[in-house]
Amino acid sequence: MSEYLPISEEIRALGRQAEREIMPCFSRIEEICDRNTEKVLAAFTKNRVSDNLFAGTTGYGYDDHGRDTLDRIYADIFGTEAALVRIGFVNGTHALSCAMFSAVKTGDTVLSVTGPAYDTLQNTITGDYCGSMKHYGIGYKQVDLKDGAPDLPAIAAAVRDQAVKLVFIQRSRGYAVRKTLSCEEIGEICRTVRAAGSEAAIMVDNCYGEFVEETEPTQVGADLIAGSLIKNPGGGLAPTGGYIAGRSDLVENASYKLTAPGIGGECGCTIGQNRLLYQGLFMAPHITAQALKTAIFCAKVMELMGYEVSPKAEETRYDIIQTIAFGAPEPLRRFCEGIQAGAPVDSFVTPEPWAMPGYDDPVIMAAGAFVQGASIELSADAPMREPYVCYLQGGLTYASGKAGILLAAERISNAKS
Incomplete structure (x- = not known):
């Protein structure tokens, strides 16, 4: 006899109610998915993708036509002069770090205009580590958000400092409540920077935001974007890696940071991974839409259970992240346990907070993924600090994502009774 997940009829009914209320939100997501799929297909067609490009290289990776063609495809999709797509990026922070170093040298200043950078990236900028920007004598300033939005007058004033050579924008919220x-x-930020007379490079941390809208930051004035392939653009198939796209000179400079000066993007074998990167990119608009639907369902279920969520279920979304403010550690832990129980991998594991590299607080993470750490797959994580906000992202299919949310709701409900 077939078995089903241990979800009570009460929680299933809650899920059906949530789904009825959010169905009108799904049509816009499908429209964006259709447009972005066309964009990907047009880039594949323009660059004459054939299965001969899927063969990998070894050693130095010279003349890897599949790798180089994928660079051009990313550039076309993001509307940029060049791109660097490599499995040699160990995570999104690595890609972002290389991108940041492309525009600054000793004596220059990085200006973050969206408040502090994401936890792990702060080590690159101000960390007391060999190789950090601080180590190389690169300065740092920031403009905090004002009432949760970019403070355009303050940004205009800050970029008039001639030492500012890189303006950094973090698109997603990271572990911040914004x-x-x-x-x-x-x-608007890009226009403000240029109107102030600054020629600084404008870079956007694009993690979690790719294919959520019909446009990307490089199509509205950003000079450079970077992100991880085990988030949106990898489509759940990329086994590792990251990308940088933007102005050709900045992309080339970033490639020297990835490998070595004078070598750059000409080396870097792909050892048989090209097909997964191509196929993952092809799937990316659809998988991103599945993740968005999962996030909306989560928002509505948690709202119905009385928790504060951001964004609200009906709000327009600009990344795949959903936050739930639990206000206490126990429901947060229960939620993560439920998400883990609904995973296809390691569903039997109980997530526990741990000292995760790059973070100041213990982090609890539910992530039963086919690719380790892939946050385009359903996952939930949170720093164990007040106000105990959980960050959910991903969902390769809406059906499986919905099941994970219901299991999480079941765990919380059982703890209350």
Whole structure:
């Protein structure tokens, strides 16, 4: 006899109610998915993708046509002069770090205009580590958000400092309680920087935001974007890696940081991974849409259970992240246990907070993924600190994502009774 997940009829009924209320939100997601799929297909067609490009290289990776063609495809999709797509990026922070170093040298200043950078990236900028920007004598300033939005007058004043050579924008919220920026808002920042007379490079941390809108930051004025392939653009198939896209000179400079000066992107074998990177990119708009639907379902279920969520279920979304403010550690732990129980991998594991590298607080993480750490697959994580906000992202299919959310709701409900 077939078995089903241990979800009570009460929680299933809650899920059906949530789904009825959010169905009108799904049509817009499908429209964006259709447009972005066309964009990907057009880039594949333009660059004459054939299965001969899927063969991998070894050693130095010279003349890897599949790798180089994928660079051009990413550049076409993001509307940029160049791109660097490599499995040699160990995570998104690595790609972002290389991208940041592309625009600055000793004596220059990085200006973050969306408050502090994401936890792990702070080590690159101000960390007391060999190789950090601080180590190389690169300065740092920041403009905090004002009422949760970019403070455009303060940004205009800050970029008039001639030492500012890189303006950094974090699109997503990271582990902060603030809204994700839309491409329209990013465009306003870019116009503000240019109107102030600054020629500084404008870079956007694009993690979690790819294919959520019909446009990308490089299409509204950003000079450079970077992100991880085990998030949106990898489509759940990329086994590792990251990308950088933007102005050709900046992309080339970033490639020297990835490998070595003078070598750059000409080396780097792909050892048989090209097909997964191509196929993952092809799937990316669809998988991103599945993750968005999962996030909306989560928001509505948690709202119905009385928790504060951001964004609200009906709000327009600019990344795949959903936050739930639990206000206490126990429901947060229960939620993560439920998400883990609904995973296809390691569903039997109980997540526990641990000292995760790059973070100041213990982090609890539910992540039963086919690719380790892939946050395009359903996952939930949170720093164990007040106000105990959980960050959910991903969902390769809406059906499986919905099941994970219901299991999480079941765990919380059982703890209350």
